[in-house]
Amino acid sequence: MCGHPDIDLDHKSLFAIAARLFATKQSDVSFSVIGEVLSQLADYAGEHFAHEELLMDQADYPGCDEHICQHLEFIQKLSILIDTYERGRTDVLPELQSVLFDWLLNHTSDDDRISVSFGDRRIQA
Numbered sequence: 001m002c003g004h005p006d007i008d009l010d011h012k013s014l015f016a017i018a019a020r021l022f023a024t025k026q027s028d029v030s031f032s033v034i035g036e037v038l039s040q041l042a043d044y045a046g047e048h049f050a051h052e053e054l055l056m057d058q059a060d061y062p063g064c065d066e067h068i069c070q071h072l073e074f075i076q077k078l079s080i081l082i083d084t085y086e087r088g089r090t091d092v093l094p095e096l097q098s099v100l101f102d103w104l105l106n107h108t109s110d111d112d113r114i115s116v117s118f119g120d121r122r123i124q125a
């Protein structure tokens with residue numbers, strides 16, 4: 001988590017969506033659940049990223065463009081996974097789990113923390 005109460009609430013919601021893929025054995029995650037999670041992630045991530053980007057813009061965060069590129073990278077990865085899912089590929093789950101574990105976990109704990117701490121310093125200055 002990054003330390004901003006509103007953003008961390010968003011992160012908790014994102015992880016709650018993702019948790020459905022990790023709660024049980026991989027073989028117990030149905031194809032329809034993968035589809036639901038992909039759809040919910042696409043909807044919620046877009047909303048959440050817009051929220052973060054507004055806060056970074058308001059704080060004049062100098063790393064804003066790079067951070068937005070990272071959000072776009074996630075949306076692009078998700079879009080590829082949705083395409084793979086829609087072609088009926090049942091092997092989409094390990095890649096989706098990997099993206100969520102590697103990208104989302106690292107981004108929310110490292111990159112978001114850096115941008116939030118910059119905003120906090122601006123408020124204190």
Ligand SMILES: [Fe+2]
Pocket residue numbers: 052067071107111112
């Ligand atoms: Fe972010």
